Amino acid sequence: MYSVFESEVSIRPDDIDMNNHVHNTKYLDYVLAARYEQMVRDYKMPMEEFHNLDYNWFVSATYIEYKRALMLGDKIIVKTQISSVNGAQSKVNFWIVKKENEKIVAEGYLIYTMVLLKSGRPVRIPDEIIKKYSV
Amino acid sequence: MYSVFESEVSIRPDDIDMNNHVHNTKYLDYVLAARYEQMVRDYKMPMEEFHNLDYNWFVSATYIEYKRALMLGDKIIVKTQISSVNGAQSKVNFWIVKKENEKIVAEGYLIYTMVLLKSGRPVRIPDEIIKKYSV
Amino acid sequence: MYSVFESEVSIRPDDIDMNNHVHNTKYLDYVLAARYEQMVRDYKMPMEEFHNLDYNWFVSATYIEYKRALMLGDKIIVKTQISSVNGAQSKVNFWIVKKENEKIVAEGYLIYTMVLLKSGRPVRIPDEIIKKYSV
Amino acid sequence: MYSVFESEVSIRPDDIDMNNHVHNTKYLDYVLAARYEQMVRDYKMPMEEFHNLDYNWFVSATYIEYKRALMLGDKIIVKTQISSVNGAQSKVNFWIVKKENEKIVAEGYLIYTMVLLKSGRPVRIPDEIIKKYSV
Helix, strand or coil, X not given: CCCEEEEEECCCHHHECCCCCECHHHHHHHHHHHHHHHHHHCCCCCHHHHHHCCEEEEEEEEEEEECCCCCCCCCEEEEEEEEEEECCEEEEEEEEEEXXXXXXXXXXXXXXXXXXXXXXXXXXXXXXXXXXXXX | CCCEEEEEECCCHHHECCCCCECCCHHHHHHHHHHHHHHHHXXXXXXXXXXXXXXXXXXXXXXXXXXXXXXXXXXXXXXXXXXXXXXXXXXXXXXXXXXXXXXXXXXXXXXXXXXXXXXXXXXXXCHXXXXXXXX | CCCEEEEEECCXXXXXXXXXXXXXXXXXXXXXXXXXXXXXXXXXXXXXXXXXXXXXXXXXXXXXXXXXXCCCCCCEEEEEEEEEEECCEEEEEEEEEECCCCCEEEEEEXXXXXXXXXXXXXXXXCHHHHHHHCC | CCCEEEEEECCCHHHXXXXXXXXXXXXXXXXXXXXXXXXXXXXXXXXXXXXXCCEEEEEEEEEEEECCCCCCCCCEEEXXXXXXXXXXXXXXXXXXXXXXXXXXXEEEEEEEEEEECCCCCECCCCHHHHHHHCC
């Protein structure tokens, strides 16, 4: 029902930690970067447009499973897909894969809550937003 | 069965993101910082001792639920407790609470896998390590 | 003329990079953290108070010399001292030293420019701010 | 004498700080990312090749001047040029420019010291490395 969108994200040297691979929390920053690109390119509704309507998205929960270590020099694609929209919340599944062979490096989901920008209070995701996201 | 250990972790200005609160992935770095302190102070086995025995810990999975936003200036305590040890894996529950009122800011768990430092291959957690952790 | 203020800053595991020591840009984040603490504790004028007056501080230039590597587990003190105040700009010298022996790990300076919060335009540092800073 | 090399570097949402623009220390991480790409693509000598020869590069000093704020969505090019090579040290000038109009966002230099990987001790940059870098 909801499309899978893909973004290439670059690994930077400052993402590498003492284990000589990408630091575990950076994977989630890669997913965030992919979602931002996809908001602009695929949903045609960048974050500023949400802000202009007094909306904001907060992360309410994250789950991630690490399958393979990422090294500096690896090329990755972040795939995301909305799994469900319910009240103020939207669940987004993600997969980080190696560009060369599509092998899954990590996978998981994020639960986003729509809040009012000024108050920070949760608000039901409006139908026109759901429609925008139903591509 | 396993003790709850506590560490105070400081919030830095560079942890704050465009939403003017602590960036969501930094919460997990606070948990990591707490675990490192607790390895030294509470388990009496710092990471270097694992490395000397050719062992290392990798994060295999993370789950976190965000309950409240953290602001610059907030004081926090990270509490962790081993939930189970099984084969090569150890599950650690965590709670980030405000120091002033013990209100839960975020909670979740991490699944760590013990690997051989050189090969990166998983290895059964040895009994003497389990014993060290059973405090 | 201007006092030297000191802050202890904690090194976190996520600050360590592939060279197994503190990543070079993190030293500057430690200085920023020290300045924030000192604004509250020593100058009695936290950043929010500047914001309330429609002021903000931007970093206009940074110089840092690295003398020694910092490791996870090292305890550090960040010392800062205003060197000069001129028009919209303030130059702040800093020294990062090891807590145990006061050996200098890094030193340098930051040039801050006072700007109007809303417009981002530089503004002459008002006399009452200079007075606050002349402790 | 030394060529100017260019790399495009992406701005990620987690690079944005409480001022709603790119955090000041991230500019230096962008320069580091550009240098890594240029080591592989332009000097044909990636960091691993240095490591294999028991060499490593440490940052000994950094100077940066900030001219314009960078926003999420901005496209940037990092230009670098070796300025001098002297004993164990190499000075590298850099300019971060906006892709659309070549306007300078920040500029400065880094002083790198060649060290032995195992001991961390400075070592005279060998002639064959200088030759590699003289492109």
